[in-house]
Amino acid sequence: MSFSQPTTPESVFTYGSPRLKFGSGASTELGYELASLGVRRALLVTDPGLEATGIPARIAEQVAGEAVELVVYGDTHVEPTDASLTDAIEFARAHGPFDAVVALGGGSSIDTAKAVNLLTTNEGELMDYINVPVGAGRAPAKALLPLIALPTTTGTGSESTTICVLDVLEQHVKTGISHPRLRPELAIIDPQLTLSQPAEVTAASGMDILCHALESYTARPFTSYERKAPSERVPYCGANPISDVWAEKSMSLLATSFRTAVRAGDDVDAREQMALAATFAGMGFGNAGVHIPHANAYPIAGQVKGFRPSGYPQDEAMVPHGMAVSLTAPEAFRYTFDAAPERHVRAAELLEPGAERPADLADFLPQVLVRLMRDIGIPAGIGAVGFEKDDIPALVEGTMKQQRLLATAPKPVDEDAVTGIFERSISLW
Structure with missing residues (x-):
């Protein structure tokens, strides 16, 4: 299922970014x-x-x-x-x-x-x-x-x-x-400022980078929206040629630096590449938008039970944002696969160069994500941070409040779709 063709397709996309100063020192x-x-x-x-x-x-x-x-x-x-x-x-x-x-x-x-x-x-x-x-x-x-x-x-x-x-x-x-x-x-x-970041924080925040890149890359195209007056255009305008470039480069950098940055936190080269990847992904999703994994992450974090992740303050329960985003990402991208198969396959190959394609290409990106998540110590699904099947209706309700994000998904998202994603994400492996 995809969005109906707009009567007057949007032909203009906007792009904005801050001035940047990058480098050690x-x-x-x-x-x-x-x-x-x-x-x-x-x-x-x-x-x-x-x-x-x-x-x-x-x-x-x-x-x-x-x-x-x-x-x-x-x-x-x-x-x-x-x-x-x-x-x-x-x-x-x-x-x-x-x-x-x-x-x-x-x-x-x-x-x-x-x-x-x-x-x-x-x-x-x-x-x-x-x-x-x-x-x-x-x-x-x-x-x-x-x-x-x-x-x-x-x-x-x-x-x-x-x-x-x-x-x-x-x-x-x-x-x-x-x-x-x-x-x-x-x-x-300044990559030097990131050297004290604990491995667990590097893993969780790195998954935020990854999902920023993936979600902006697979967001609905800006041309799929009805044309808007200039005053009505929002910052999230959909996937576009400029955001695509930043997202692809971010994924390429993550492929060579992410695991190293988690395992060897003092590796300056890996830290520098992660810092670049974060910025590039931000410049992509800050214009194209994010969608289902981020929409799901908000109620996961907001309805946290007793989970206290290592590497973070222990005085209160929390599911760090990047971790919350990642927990339903494999199944979210399985759901969106048929809206843009070529983009999902391309993303999987950028993240894991040389990976063997499975018989069912819809499994490709979820498999790549699960292998990465296991390697860097991300919990194995929402069940691993304390949620059970009975919690899913409340999680779905929270997700459906994120219409600003869900509107950016490459295909329509209803309660049944979100329920299925959460159910399949109780245990990812």
């Missing part, structure tokens, strides 16, 4: 970049674990040499919630005004910085801007401050995207805020 040039923007006082958003390493203090000292003051907010919550974002926003409002916002950390810090930037420059509260149907989906009316992102994990691609992801605690759902104004002004990617 690039983070030492933050002060120069802030000064070149005329910044004299900036908010640095980071997390307690990173703050304990001394890296934020070192960076604050470096930028002071350019006569720039950094005010540090160090309480970013791993996997942000509406409550944690509100805390960061209130801190920024109390300690501002600022000329810019700097995010130092993984996707949690970058997404927190995006929310802070939005709510310190625009009126209203967080729920006003969260995507419908969870929130009101309001667009920012005013320009935001320059946001500079320095990722310290290789995964989310948040330094390249227009999206802020969060858990809404009362509704037990993960959702987001999406608007082009949230995209960072500049991404400074």
